[in-house]
Amino acid sequence: MPRPGKSSYSEQKPPYSYISLTAMAIQGSQEKMLPLSDIYKFIMDRFPYYRENTQRWQNSLRHNLSFNDCFIKIPRRPDQPGKGSFWALHPNCGDMFENGSFLRRRKRFKVVRAEHLASKSHQMIHYFHHPHNQTKMGLPPSEGSPVPSLGRLPHFQSYNIGNISGNQTSGFKHPFAIENIIGRDYKGVMTGGLPLASMMHHLGYPVPSQISNMVSSMWPHVGMMDSMATMTVPQEYGHFGVPMKTLCHGPSQTIPAVPLPIKPTASLPPVSAIPSLAVNPSIMCPSPPAVAGTLLEPAISQPENKSSMLHSVLVHS
DNA sequence: GCTTGTTTACGCGGAG
């Protein structure tokens, strides 16, 4: 691990995990999803360290993509030629990193099975199950199927939300906190944040504006999120120039979450000092949440460990 | 053959 305080990490290994680097790359993209090759490119562009031994770290990175539930694979549309699938962040993985730090996650993001569904989740699911509400949202009715309506869309399956532990009292924003449940990015074309709305758009599905209105009426506190207090960024880390409002949850978040060490060792420059970030603020601060992202999960082609799971949590240790 | 993706295994280090 390079020692913070040097003028540059350029030749040294960045203090970020592959998960962090991948999340940075994805969050930094306009569509909030990237093919593997572009993730490679992003990392190599910004971190000279990774221009060598590519076979080694790329293998590790692929391992992380497959192994970690926080990454979801999105099939290409037929009209999008190219190799491999797109990779995006799981809609509910927004709380993986301690205080926005990308150095080490506070807990692993893991998808778990549906038997742990919380009652609140059921209510939400019921709401979305109800044909009337689905119609209201511009979605096809589910016709009593156990799978929410969008689950029938070729690229999406049902996505239930639950709360395994029931613990929402600790400091961190539980993934089932409303801001996490509801997700992000609904209105803006390039506002970023939750990949799901973007994915829907990407996949050619309509993203009904009614949903955002409904969210506002159902959960008026959405947008009042406070999970990300204003942070400063250690100077040394600014050199990585990473767009990191990553995984942030809402418009009220006042700062772009630039990579921040869990144990800060230095003071930080303003984000604007990071060229790649200053250019397009929209990629750093996702717009309001997408309700769709909470109920629907992109169809994931992984069989057991990811796609067959019905909802997600951050697993506490 | 190369790239992409999945899976298993092992070791290391930090946190509790």
Added chain:
DNA sequence: CTCCGCGTAAACAAGC
């Protein structure tokens, strides 16, 4: 000490 996150290696499959 145990647990967990992480990095790495490696085997393997699928698709081009």
